[in-house]
Every structure is written in C-alpha cells, then in structure tokens.
Amino acid sequence: MRQHSIAAIPADGIGKEVIAAGLQVLAELERRCGDFRLAVTEFPWGSDFYRQTGRMMPADGLDTLRGFDAIYFGAVGDPGLPDDLTLWGLRLAICQGFDQYANVRPVRLLPGIAGPLRNARPEDVDFVIVRENSEGEYSGNGGRTHRGQPEEVATETSIFTRTGVRRIMEFAFRLAMTRTRRQVSVVTKSNAQRHGMVLWDEIAAEVAAAFPEVAVDKVLVDAMTTRMVLKPESLDVVVATNLHADILSDLGAALAGSLGIAPTANIDPSRRYPSMFEPIHGSAFDIAGKGIANPLATFWTGAMMLEHLGEAPAAARLMRAIEQVTGGNFPLTPDLGGTSTTQEITAAVCSAIRREA
Ligand code: NAI
Ligand code: MG
Secondary structure, three states: EEEEEEEEEOOOOHHHHHHHHHHHHHHHHHHOOOEEEEEEOOOOOOOHHHHHEEEEOOOOOOHHOOOEEEEEEEEOOOOOOOOHHHHHHHHHHHHHHOOOOEEEEEEEOOOOOOOOOOOOOHHEEEEEEEEOOEEEEEOOEEEEEEEOOOOOEEEOEEEEHHHHHHHHOOOOOOOHHOOOOEEEEEEOOOOOOOHHHHHHHHHHHHHHHHHOOEEEEEEEEEHHHHHHHHHHHHOOOEOOHHHHHHHHHHHHHHHOOOOOOOOOEEEEOOOOOOEEEEEEOOOOOOOOOOOOOOHHHHHHHHHHHHHOOOOOOHHHOOOOHHHHHHHHOOOOOHHHHHOOHHHHHHHHHHHHHHHHO
C-alpha cells in the first residue's frame, strides 16, 4: 500500500474548522479507494502557540516539516496580533524556507455555483493562475531611514533574477502542455516598469521559444483585469509576478463565486522539500467559531495535494464528489447564499465519495 506523510497545520480562525473537515474527507477517500494511506500528524502552531511560546512555530519547525511528503495548511491571522508577524512567522517562513516558488491557483466555476458573471457557463471560466512565489515585489528587500522624522524614507525594492523568472516561466509552460488548450498568457507591466518587467518579458520569450506547441500572448496587468471579467474563456494558463498574481487571483476567486471555494498549492517543483496546500482565504475571524465556514476550498486543495502525491484517481474522485454537491440541490454554506454548516457540507461530500463506490 502506498503511504504518504502529511503535516496538517490548521493554525488560526476558520483554518481550524476547514482543516478538520478536510481531514475527514481525505480519511473517507482513503477508506473508499483502499490503495493508499495518509499518515497525518497535526501541529498546533499559529497565533495561540505564539501567545504561549513567543513564536508562531518552534525554532526547528522547518526541520520537523522537512521529512513530510506534503503540508496541509489552514490559515493564519489573529485580530490581536499584527498580520505581518503571523504571516511571516509561519506561512511565509514555510513557503520561503522550502523554496515553494510556484504558487498554483486554479479558477473554475463549479457546476451549480452562481458566479457574478451573468453569462458565464462553467466551461467559460476554467484557467490557472501561476504566481511567482519567491521573489519579485515580495522579496522583503528595502528599509526605512529617518524613522519618525519628517524626512523619513521607505524603500521596497522588487527583485527579479534570471533564475527565478526562468523557473516560473518553465513551470507555467510545462503546466500548459498538460492542458488541452496549451496556451500561456504572460502578465507584465513592462511599459511602465523598465527593468525587472523587461527582463521578465525577455525570459518569457526565451522560454516560449522552447515550447513551440504552446500559444503565448503578453498582457499588461491592468488589461488582464478586464480580460478576466469580459473574456474569461480566452484564458488557460496565466503567469504573473508575486504581486500581480496576488491581486489577480483574488479577482479569480470572486469570478468563481466565493473565496470559500478557491484553492491554492505552493509547490517546490524540484521536490527537494514538501509542497504546501491551502485554501486561498484567510482566518476569517468574522465567522470563526460559528461552524459555517465553507470547506470546499480546503477539499479542492486536498485534491491538488493528492495529485501532487501521485494519487490522481483519488484526486479526480474527490473533485467529482465536490461537483456533485455543488451541482446537486444541496444547500451550500452562507457565503454561497445557503444555510448549511461546515459539517453538513463535509457529510454531503463524504457521502458523494461513498456513492461512487
Ligand atoms: P479572509 O479571507 O479571512 O476573509 C474575507 C471575507 O471572506 C470575510 O468576510 C470572510 O468571512 C469570508 N470568507 C473567507 N473564507 C471563507 C470561507 N471559507 N467560508 C465563508 N466565508 C469565507 O480575509 P481577511 O478578512 O482580509 O483577513 C483575515 C485574516 O486572515 C487577516 O489576519 C489576514 O492577514 C489573514 N489572511 C491569511 C491568509 C493565509 O493564511 N493564507 C490569506 C489571507 C488573509
Ligand atoms: Mg492574497
């Protein structure tokens, strides 16, 4: 029997609720498929841990995680702590420490979900955003001088390296080769940003030349926002910098109907380190503890994790179960206009998995 070790880190707010639900669904799938086993270890890291220990995770946290095959992550964020502390202390520490340079964010309108685009059918909204996840605008490069003085200066310098840009472009083009449309849209802003973004474009063109089967187009980031809304059917793989893709993927999540559905994977394609799978949303303290968080994003990212682990049939079975629940007459959670609880959706997805024996 194939075995995969999973580190589960629910962390804060609704992260705790959706990861508990995700583990239930994965356990059901494991029982029904019968040909793989997930050995799950849970880690109580996050803001409560910070209050007890002064750290979001132990000093040797990355060493502990290194031996796992994948990380299943909830969300960080606590109303009583600064957001940059919680984010850099745990989630970004893992992404950067494990060089998870490819952030993959599928955008699909699932059957039965009423998205905000009046005429969009599920087949019209089906693309993947590939976000550069290790450098660019979020390199943390910069500083502040003359603190507190009238002449105070702050710099935030974007870093684009040839290696960093090349590897994310190669990842995007390889991903396009696995899809039927085989198309990459390169998001840029090289009209206004004359250094980093021009290097980005040059390397995109070099990599494109090595993938003659993939159609490529170049789109300015501002134009991409309108294209996503007005012509989503024209998109397949969208590759963008850390900042641009951060913004575009929230728009993508909205086009797909709710932040509560949108999944993401932080991948180390070299597989030197474990990759991390999480819902896009945050800890949502406005609804935490109420039992009404939508767990679908966490289920979908669980399917991405199974696929990464080589369990493609189980991943497909989980996606079919999710689509049966969204496409059936089952009431969904309040973020999708329904009245169901997290637990009711979880039970519905588990029974859809069982029905497919
Ligand atoms: P958020 O994603 O937590 O919530 C935004 C809105 O969407 C809220 O009204 C929330 O109730 C709703 N929502 C989000 N996920 C939902 C779900 N699964 N089901 C139903 N409704 C859902 O973003 P917000 O409010 O900007 O941030 C809250 C905290 O989360 C902050 O501390 C922020 O830093 C953190 N955060 C953490 C992320 C992560 O860990 N990857 C990502 C985004 C935010
Ligand atoms: Mg974001």
